[in-house]
Amino acid sequence: MDSKVTYDIIIVGAGIAGLTAGIYAGRASKKTLILEGSTYGGQIINTPDVQNFPGESHISGAGLMSKVYAQAKDCGAEIEFENVEKIQRGDDGIFVVHASDENYYAKTIIIASGTRNRKMNIEREDDFMGHGVSFCATCDGSLYRNAAVAVYGGGNSSISEASYLTSIAKKVYLIHRRDELRASGTAVEDFMACQNSELILNSTIAELKGSDKLESIVLNTPHGKRELQVAALFIAIGREASIDYIDGLDKDPDGYVIAGEDCQTNIPGVFVAGDIRTKNVRQLVTAASDGAIAVNSALAYMRSAD
Amino acid sequence: MLAEVSSSDFEKEVLDAKLPVIVDFNASWCPPCQMLRPILEDFAAEHSDECKIVSVDIDLARDLADQYEISSIPCLVLMRNGEEIDRKLGLQSERKLKKWIQR
Incomplete structure (x- = not known):
């Protein structure tokens, strides 16, 4: 069912950039909706101790973002937890935001959806997401206590996830497509020293098997197929800048949306804030700054359009 | 604050x-x-x-987590x-929760 309300600003993403935009838009008395497909707070909520946010010497990422969320709500921003699937502009100049449950309408758009976990892009990956396939061992690892699990990736985050799981799971496979891990140092040595760890190199995941939940994975190895009975697979193959819900945006070769310090994209009425914008420094404070600037640019755009 | 429930009082508090x-x-x-x-606490207070709304800590009540086949949280x-009427994974807005409990 369509909501018939036209918002002044719809913000896509509820990380620090999107929530800060919500604070500024709400304080400017603009009707504002934030759409978030996952949890509010962004990547930082998995960080146990944030030490570089002004005014907070030590605070958990989740604790910090809970405060910012409450502040955005108090300022009047509405928040819905839905995936944005498509944004199109109607003949009347109003943007139609097609979200997973409803359509929403807005005069301006602020893209603040950040980067996202890179998927493997193999069959049934989406089906098993939340049913054995996960991007977060520290979130879901405990659900697989004393089970065999696998981690896919070769960087620092994969070794971190795999090492964490060795204290929980019966067996931890770390699978990487190259002949050596990109991660290095004591973390790798610590993982390899665990009795229940096994490193599998030169291998990719070809198939996910199971009925309602993941039961095994099939690898392509230099010696042919190998099937591992695992209850969970944690994907740790990096993050990517990828926006597929709005056409015509100018992006750099890595997928970041091109915009200057005014956060204005090449599409009039569409602004971009946070990690998804082309920039040199990606930090909480620079993302928050973008949120404020994007709203000011959106306000100027609406004034000029009136 | 949401009431914490375990298998010992699940029948009384939930079933x-x-x-x-x-x-x-x-x-x-x-x-x-x-x-x-905080979303659940606000919703519970208003409705x-x-x-x-009750809370089940899956580390303290693994039997309930197993019984309800919880494979991802929240x-x-x-x-x-x-x-059981329905289940939802991940965050929900208060507006969506209101519609959900009326189904």
């Missing part, structure tokens, strides 16, 4: 409840669960005449007259 019950399966180490909590299970 025998007169109102619909949202069971919030969560864990202390789960950041998204922490982010969901106490329509439903109740997971909200909607119960009515002792039967």
Whole structure:
């Protein structure tokens, strides 16, 4: 069912950039909706101790973002937890935001959806997401206590996830497509020293098997197929800048949306804030700054359009 | 504050409840669960005449987590007259929760 309300600003993403935009838009008395497909707070909520946010010497990422969320709500921003699937502009100049449950309408758009976990892009990956396939061992690892699990990736985050799981799971496979891990140092040595760890190199995941939940994975190895009975697979193959819900945006070769310090994209009425914008420094404070600037640019755009 | 429920009082607090019950399966180490909590607390306070919301810590009540086949958290299970009606993974807005309990 369509909501018939036209918002002044719809913000896509509820990380620090999107929530800060919500604070500024709400304080400017603009009707504002934030759409978030996952949890509010962004990547930082998995960080146990944030030490570089002004005014907070030590605070958990989740604790910090809970405060910012409450502040955005108090300022009047509405928040819905839905995936944005498509944004199109109607003949009347109003943007139609097609979200997973409803359509929403807005005069301006602020893209603040950040980067996202890179998927493997193999069959049934989406089906098993939340049913054995996960991007977060520290979130879901405990659900697989004393089970065999696998981690896919070769960087620092994969070794971190795999090492964490060795204290929980019966067996931890770390699978990487190259002949050596990109991660290095004591973390790798610590993982390899665990009795229940096994490193599998030169291998990719070809198939996910199971009925309602993941039961095994099939690898392509230099010696042919190998099937591992695992209850969970944690994907740790990096993050990517990828926006597929709005056409015509100018992006750099890595997928970041091109915009200057005014956060204005090449599409009039569409602004971009946070990690998804082309920039040199990606930090909480620079993302928050973008949120404020994007709203000011959106306000100027609406004034000029009136 | 949401009431913490374990297997010892699950029948009384959930299965025998007169109102619909949202069971919030969560864990202390789960950041998204922490982010969901204030939304649930606000909703429970505003809709106490329509439903109740209880919390199940899956580390303290593994038997319930196994019984309800919880494979990802936060997971909200909607119960009515002792039967599971529906479940949702991840965060939900108060507006969506209101529609959900009316189904």
